[in-house]
Amino acid sequence: xNQNRDIVIIGCGAGGxxxxxxxxxxxxxxxxxxxxxxKYPQYSKCGLPYAISGTIxxxxxxxxxxxxxxxxxxxxxxxxxxxxxxxxxxxxxIARKDNDVIEKSYDSLIISTGARPxxxxxxxxxxKGKLADGVYVVRTIDDVEKIxxxxxxxxxxxxxxxxxxxxxxxxxxxxxxxxxxVVEALPMILAKNLDEDMxxxxxxxxxxxxxxxxxxRVEKVELTNRKISKVVIKNQEKNEEITIESxxxxxxxxxxxxxxxxxxxxxxxxxxxxxxxxxxxKTSINNVYAIGDCTEFxxxxxxxxxxxxxxxxxxxxxxxxxxxxxxxxYELHKGILNTSTSEFFGIEIAAVGPTTKxxxxxxxxxxxxxxxxxxxxxxxGGKPISVKILVDKYTGLIISAQAVGDNAAQRINxxxxxxxxxxxxxxxRKLETAYAPPIAPTLDAVTLVCDIVSMKLNRxx
Amino acid sequence: xNQNRDIVIIGCGAGGxxxxxxxxxxxxxxxxxxxxxxKYPQYSKCGLPYAISGTIxxxxxxxxxxxxxxxxxxxxxxxxxxxxxxxxxxxxxIARKDNDVIEKSYDSLIISTGARPxxxxxxxxxxKGKLADGVYVVRTIDDVEKIxxxxxxxxxxxxxxxxxxxxxxxxxxxxxxxxxxVVEALPMILAKNLDEDMxxxxxxxxxxxxxxxxxxRVEKVELTNRKISKVVIKNQEKNEEITIESxxxxxxxxxxxxxxxxxxxxxxxxxxxxxxxxxxxKTSINNVYAIGDCTEFxxxxxxxxxxxxxxxxxxxxxxxxxxxxxxxxYELHKGILNTSTSEFFGIEIAAVGPTTKxxxxxxxxxxxxxxxxxxxxxxxGGKPISVKILVDKYTGLIISAQAVGDNAAQRINxxxxxxxxxxxxxxxRKLETAYAPPIAPTLDAVTLVCDIVSMKLNRxx
Numbered sequence: 001x002n003q004n005r006d007i008v009i010i011g012c013g014a015g016g017x018x019x020x021x022x023x024x025x026x027x028x029x030x031x032x033x034x035x036x037x038x039k040y041p042q043y044s045k046c047g048l049p050y051a052i053s054g055t056i057x058x059x060x061x062x063x064x065x066x067x068x069x070x071x072x073x074x075x076x077x078x079x080x081x082x083x084x085x086x087x088x089x090x091x092x093x094i095a096r097k098d099n100d101v102i103e104k105s106y107d108s109l110i111i112s113t114g115a116r117p118x119x120x121x122x123x124x125x126x127x128k129g130k131l132a133d134g135v136y137v138v139r140t141i142d143d144v145e146k147i148x149x150x151x152x153x154x155x156x157x158x159x160x161x162x163x164x165x166x167x168x169x170x171x172x173x174x175x176x177x178x179x180x181x182v183v184e185a186l187p188m189i190l191a192k193n194l195d196e197d198m199x200x201x202x203x204x205x206x207x208x209x210x211x212x213x214x215x216x217r218v219e220k221v222e223l224t225n226r227k228i229s230k231v232v233i234k235n236q237e238k239n240e241e242i243t244i245e246s247x248x249x250x251x252x253x254x255x256x257x258x259x260x261x262x263x264x265x266x267x268x269x270x271x272x273x274x275x276x277x278x279x280x281x282k283t284s285i286n287n288v289y290a291i292g293d294c295t296e297f298x299x300x301x302x303x304x305x306x307x308x309x310x311x312x313x314x315x316x317x318x319x320x321x322x323x324x325x326x327x328x329x330y331e332l333h334k335g336i337l338n339t340s341t342s343e344f345f346g347i348e349i350a351a352v353g354p355t356t357k358x359x360x361x362x363x364x365x366x367x368x369x370x371x372x373x374x375x376x377x378x379x380x381g382g383k384p385i386s387v388k389i390l391v392d393k394y395t396g397l398i399i400s401a402q403a404v405g406d407n408a409a410q411r412i413n414x415x416x417x418x419x420x421x422x423x424x425x426x427x428x429r430k431l432e433t434a435y436a437p438p439i440a441p442t443l444d445a446v447t448l449v450c451d452i453v454s455m456k457l458n459r460x461x
Numbered sequence: 462x463n464q465n466r467d468i469v470i471i472g473c474g475a476g477g478x479x480x481x482x483x484x485x486x487x488x489x490x491x492x493x494x495x496x497x498x499x500k501y502p503q504y505s506k507c508g509l510p511y512a513i514s515g516t517i518x519x520x521x522x523x524x525x526x527x528x529x530x531x532x533x534x535x536x537x538x539x540x541x542x543x544x545x546x547x548x549x550x551x552x553x554x555i556a557r558k559d560n561d562v563i564e565k566s567y568d569s570l571i572i573s574t575g576a577r578p579x580x581x582x583x584x585x586x587x588x589k590g591k592l593a594d595g596v597y598v599v600r601t602i603d604d605v606e607k608i609x610x611x612x613x614x615x616x617x618x619x620x621x622x623x624x625x626x627x628x629x630x631x632x633x634x635x636x637x638x639x640x641x642x643v644v645e646a647l648p649m650i651l652a653k654n655l656d657e658d659m660x661x662x663x664x665x666x667x668x669x670x671x672x673x674x675x676x677x678r679v680e681k682v683e684l685t686n687r688k689i690s691k692v693v694i695k696n697q698e699k700n701e702e703i704t705i706e707s708x709x710x711x712x713x714x715x716x717x718x719x720x721x722x723x724x725x726x727x728x729x730x731x732x733x734x735x736x737x738x739x740x741x742x743k744t745s746i747n748n749v750y751a752i753g754d755c756t757e758f759x760x761x762x763x764x765x766x767x768x769x770x771x772x773x774x775x776x777x778x779x780x781x782x783x784x785x786x787x788x789x790x791y792e793l794h795k796g797i798l799n800t801s802t803s804e805f806f807g808i809e810i811a812a813v814g815p816t817t818k819x820x821x822x823x824x825x826x827x828x829x830x831x832x833x834x835x836x837x838x839x840x841x842g843g844k845p846i847s848v849k850i851l852v853d854k855y856t857g858l859i860i861s862a863q864a865v866g867d868n869a870a871q872r873i874n875x876x877x878x879x880x881x882x883x884x885x886x887x888x889x890r891k892l893e894t895a896y897a898p899p900i901a902p903t904l905d906a907v908t909l910v911c912d913i914v915s916m917k918l919n920r921x922x
Contacts, residue, residue, distance in 0.1 A: 014903070047839055047898045055899075061839045164897075312896035315903040333891040341895035350895045378508055378522045409895035410871030413907065417875050420892055421882020430794040431881055434802035434811045434870035435773040436625075437508045438516075442475070442776040446874065 005030040007325050008093055008106035010083045010261065014311055015292030016112035017042025017065050018318025019325065024073050026326035033076040033104050035083050035095050040141055041067055046311050048144045049168040052151070053175035059141055059148075078102065086265045088285055108287050108325035111262050111275065112318070115255035115293035115309070120160065120185075123220035132221060134228035135249045138165055150248055153177030158231045158244065160218050161252035162189035164342045169250050170210055171344035181211040181244060183218050183233055193340055193351045197369060198402045201386050205347040221249060257294040257307065270296040272307045279331040281321035289325055291317035300335025301353045301399055301419065302362050310340055339416045341409040350412035353400025353419060356390060364393040366460065368452035374406035376441040387411060387449040389425070396424035396457060403445075411446050425450050425457065466491040467566050468786050469554055471544045471722065472573035475772055476753030478503025478526050479779025480571050480786065485534050487787035494537040494565050496544050496556050501602055502528055507772050509605045510629040513612070514636035520602055520609075539563065547726045549746055569748050569786035572723050572736065573779070576716035576754035576770070581621065581646075584681035593682060595689035596710045599626055611709055614638030619692045619705065621679050622713035623650035625803045630711050631671055632805035642672040642705060644679050644694055654801055654812045658830060659863045662847050666808040682710060718755040718768065731757040733768045740792040742782035750786055752778035761796025762814045762860055762880065763823050771801055800877045802870040811873035814861025814880060817851060825854040827921065829913035835867035837902040848872060848910040850886070857885035857918060864906075872907050886911050886918065 007023050009016045012034045020034050043062040051059040070077040081097040092105045117137040119125060125135060136147050157173045159166045162184035170180045182189075189212060190199045206212060215236045222230035222243075231246045257274045259267070268276040268284035274296030281289045292314045299306040308314060313336050323330035341350035359365060367390045375382030385405035392399055401415035418428050429450035435442045443451075468484050470477045473495045481495050504523040512520040531538040542558040553566045578598040580586060586596060597608050618634045620627045623645035631641045643650075650673060651660045667673060676697045683691035683704075692707045718735045720728075729737040729745035735757030742750045753775045760767040769775060774797050784791035802811035820826060828851045836843030846866035853860055862876035879889050890911035896903045904912075 044837065044839060044898060046896070047837070050840065050898055055841065056839060064837075064839065310893075310896065312893050312903050316891065316893065333888065333893075337893045339893040339895045341897045341900045343897060343899045348900060350900075352893075352895070376505065376508070376525075378505060378517060378525065379511065380516065407868060407871050409897070409900045410868050410875070413892075413894045413905070414871070414875045414878050416892055416894065417878045417884065417889070418882060420888065421879065421884045423878065423882045427794065427881065428878070430777065431874075431877055432771075432773050432777065432794075432798045432800040432813075433874045433877065434800045434813070435507070435771065436801075436803045436870070437505060437511055438804045439802045439809060439811075439870045442773050444874070 005107045005327060006105050007032045007108045007110070008104050009034045009110040009112060010093065011112035011114055011292070012036035012042050012077065013045065013112060013114050013292060013314070014042060015314045015318045016110065018315050019110050019112065019291060019322035020070070020075050021065065021073070022319045022322030023326040024075060026323045026328040030326055031076075032074070034070070034078065035081045035093070036077065036079050037082040038140060039080055041065055041070060041077055041079065043141060045139065048138050048141070049165065049172045051144050052147060052169070053172035055172070059144055062141065083261060086261055088265045088288070091287065106287070108289065110321050110325055111283070111288065111290040111294065112292045113258040113261055113294045116258050117251060118254045118256050119251060120218070120253050122218050124223055125221060127226065132223055132228055133226050134247060135221065135251065137251050138169060147248065147250070151176050151178060152247060155179070155247040156181070156245055157248040157250060158183060158218070158246040159250045159252060161254070162212060162214065163192055163252060163254070164190070164340070166250070166252035167344045168342060169252060173248075174207075174210060178248070179209070181213060183216045184212065184214045185217050185236070187215050189214065190349070191355070191357070193355070194349065194402050194404070195356045195388060198386065198388050198404055201404045202347060202349055206345050210345075218249075255293060255309070259294055262290060262294065270305045272296045272305050274305075274307045279320070279334060280324045281317050281332070282324070289321040291321045298335045299354070300333070300337050302359065303335070306336055306338065308336065310338060312339060333420070337416050337419060339412060341412065347404065348406070348408040349404050350408040351400070351402040352412050352416040353390070355400070355402070359390060359399060363399055365390045365399060366393050366453055366456050367391065368449055368456055370445050370449035370452055372445050372448065374440065374445070376437055379437045385411070385445045387445045389415065389449050389453055391425045391453045391457065393457065393460065396426055397422060398425060398428060414446055425454050429454050466568045466788060468493045468569045468571070469565050469567035470495045470571040470573060471554065472575055472753070473497035473502050473538065474506065474573060474575050474753060474775070475503060476775045476779045477571065477573035479776050480573065480752060480783035481531070481536050482526070482534070483780045483783030484787040485536060487784045487789040491787055492537070493535075495531070495539065496542045496554070497538065497540050498543040499601060500541055502526055502531060502538055502540065504602060505772075506600065509599050509602070510626065510633045512605050513608060513630070514633035516633070520605060523602065544722060547722055549726050549749070552748065567748070569750065571782050571786055572744070572749065572751040572755065573753045574719040574722055574755045577719050578712060579715045579717050580712060581679070581714050583679050585684055586682060588687065593684055593689055594687050595708060596682065596712065598712050599630060608709065608711070612637050612639060613708060616640070616708040617642070617706055618709040618711060619644060619679065619707040620711045620713060622715070623673060623675065624653055624713060624715070625651070625801070627711070627713035628805045629803060630713060634709075635668075635671060639709070640670070642674060644677045645673065645675045646678050646697070648676050650675065651810070652816070652818070654810065654816070655863050655865070656817045656849060659847065659849050659865055662865045663808060663810055667806050671806075679710075716754060716770070720755055723751060723755065731766045733757045733766050735766075735768045740781070740795060741785045742778050742793070743785070750782040752782045759796045760815070761794070761798050763820065764796070767797055767799065769797070771799060773800060794881070798877050798880060800873060802873065808865065809867070809869040810865050811869040812861070812863040813873050813877040814851070816861070816863075820851060820860060824860055826851045826860060827854050827914055827917050828852065829910055829917060831906050831910035831913055833906050833909065835901065835906070837898055840898045846872070846906045848906045850876065850910050850914055852886045852914045852918065854918065854921065857887055858883060859886060859889060875907055886915050890915050
């Protein structure tokens with residue numbers, strides 16, 4: 001092993017920061033340099049919405065590893081420094097901080113450049129390449145600091161996108177006394193995570209004062225003194241326009257991978273637009289790894305490429321790339337499950353694997369849903385829980401699962417485990433789950449949903 | 462299939478009641494008769510402690526299927542009726558209700574006679590075959606009604622046995638203002654469910670005013686007017702005696718299977734003292750099934766016989782026996798996991814599979830424990846969670862798991878699934894668990910405990 005290996009990491013998000021940490025754990029003697037174009041070292045992007053409501057009182061609390069931490073770990077962290085070029089022939093990167101140019105050689109390079117927000121085509125959204133005043137995305141501490149400076153009780157926020165981030169923002173801005181309208185182009189909320197019947201259950205829990213406009217698009221923003229004042233929204237079914245006054249417009253319509261640097265050195269880019277990586281996070285270029293939102297990896301269930309977009313996957317890639325870049329050996333599991341969760345308006349949701357819409361062309365599925373209580377009927381305080389599973393008709397294998405309500409995430413972790421262990425629904429329905437009156441019924445929702453699907457399967461055979 | 466099959470069930474606990482229900486679902490035309498020696502139809506025995514504190518306001522709420530329910534399902538339920546004899550040559554049972562003798566033929570017979578409390582040898586405990594006034598077990602609605610009639614705020618209860626039921630009773634009686642002493646002969650609490658280090662964590666959460674005396678035995682009770690007044694307890698280490706005044710003595714030292722009827726007809730009895738049954742709940746006698754606390758079944762992990770003693774298993778046996786007895790076909794999984802959970806003094810515990818003490822002669826295990834928080838550090842409101850797993854040194858397979866703290870039960874269900882799916886720790890540590898700041902960290906306790914063991918294993922190889 002090279003005793004003085006040079007490891008360079010581009011980007012200090014969850015991926016790059018974790019990679020640095022695990023590279024250091026793997027090789028105490030290596031030189032590790034992290035270039036980060038932003039002002040802060042590794043912080044939780046997923047935590048940003050909660051720094052709006054005040055649930056997280058100080059936004060700086062989101063910083064998981066401080067500059068001091070990097071210093072103590074003997075990792076060179078260069079903030080506000082942008083990598084401009086990678087020279088693969090000489091294995092070095094060229095970066096710029098203000099007017100200084102920094103060159104750094106690498107034995108292993110880890111690209112963790114993340115993703116850029118995707119903007120739908122909206123009139124007046126941008127002014128000379130900059131978002132209009134009052135229009136924000138939720139990607140950085142800076143974004144949230146700007147949003148916080150514009151919040152006013154009784155004011156109105158329009159949010160574009162009824163996915164996880166859109167609804168998390170709705171909940172947190174509402175807690176600050178703002179009126180909320182969420183505009184979603186699709187006919188349903190949470191289309192990436194849930195089937196329509198499950199999303200409907202979530203919808204029933206969203207407070208009446210939060211207006212959710214599905215099948216609507218924001219067409220235009222109107223500005224007063226260069227600041228947003230109104231949002232023009234089109235009802236796509238009725239082809240009608242409505243105009244609402246809005247102090248804030250939050251865009252939560254997803255991202256696209258930031259692959260400019262990777263592309264410039266010829267890294268193979270996949271069909272999803274992400275950098276192609278393997279189980280060891282290697283790209284097609286020698287000694288170059290890539291991790292995080294700029295990459296794609298194979299979906300364990302569909303065997304198709306999938307953009308990486310979840311913090312849980314990014315961190316695992318960071319562990320793998322960090323260890324491998326430092327001369328260790330760490331392979332990720334052979335595919336990603338896209339296990340996800342969130343909580344808004346007091347309701348917990350979670351899912352693993354593709355929704356029905358995404359899977360119908362790959363598998364023939366039998367699905368079932370159970371709606372019940374988290375506790376036995378006779379025990380007070382039971383909370384609603386709905387679980388839906390999708391099962392392959394021919395093998396009985398669990399393909400995906402969705403849950404809304406009590407402990408949705410931990411219940412979904414069990415299904416993620418069942419998918420990884422390739423358990424069929426017949427076996428899983430016989431799994432002995434933990435039972436005690438204050439905790440769970442003798443037959444938990446996770447069992448009863450398997451019973452429902454198992455009976456359907458037996459009828460169809 | 463016999464269109465007018467006669468199904469007879471002895472015992473209407475969770476096992477017998479569930480069997481009746483599933484027999485009826487399987488065959489609408491069969492005649493189903495249930496004999497129950499007690500006063501009530503199927504009720505939750507596990508719920509009994511919560512009818513003491515008032516958490517469950519009316520003890521009758523514990524009845525899960527009423528007499529009316531059985532009537533509507535066209536099931537003959539005979540309460541306060543004791544089966545005295547089974548005639549296997551003529552396939553009939555002979556029962557008695559007061560002075561009436563009832564004979565009933567069967568095509569399928571299900572024995573669900575449950576278990577009897579086990580009493581440690583204590584002087585003056587019994588008076589003419591009856592427990593002394595103020596001494597109770599926690600097996601029936603009658604028991605709890607008697608306990609409730611003796612509760613007095615500021616009074617003192619001694620509980621023998623620091624297992625799940627002993628500690629549940631301690632918590633619930635304390636809520637009624639009673640002072641509590643728990644006496645445990647073993648050097649630790651919860652020895653059946655947890656390893657010593659995990660039990661210690663639970664111990665730290667038990668309020669100081671609940672006295673837990675491990676390594677102690679109750680030697681004698683002293684009576685005043687035939688009613689308990691004092692309990693004489695021996696410290697087994699120091700060989701000293703202490704005497705405490707006590708208004709109540711609760712015995713929670715476990716049970717032994719009630720197998721008299723099964724034995725009388727020659728059912729094979731196993732080494733644990735339970736009736737031997739197979740995956741279809743059949744005994745060694747033709748057309749006779751047995752389920753519940755009177756049976757033993759093979760432990761999935763140790764491959765040794767294990768007494769059935771958990772409601773979750775009993776109900777699953779009831780489903781199987783009910784379906785099979787009615788001519789259907791339902792096999793249980795090939796072994797039991799003994800997944801268990803409870804909650805007392807605000808702390809949730811759960812476990813699956815054997816403890817270290819029970820397993821050391823079968824497997825060479827590597828174990829690890831993770832103590833952390835249920836949420837990311839930066840998110841407020843995280844609760845402590847400790848998870849311990851035992852892993853086979855040579856195969857890396859998960860053998861058992863224990864959890865204390867936040868959502869212990871749902872976390873243990875995931876490990877139960879991993880055991881059933883024969884996942885090794887290397888694979889399980891790579892499982893993508895659900896992450897969102899208000900719900901769980903990027904790497905949940907269930908992942909981090911796998912990391913710890915995986916690293917230990919790699920060092921040992």
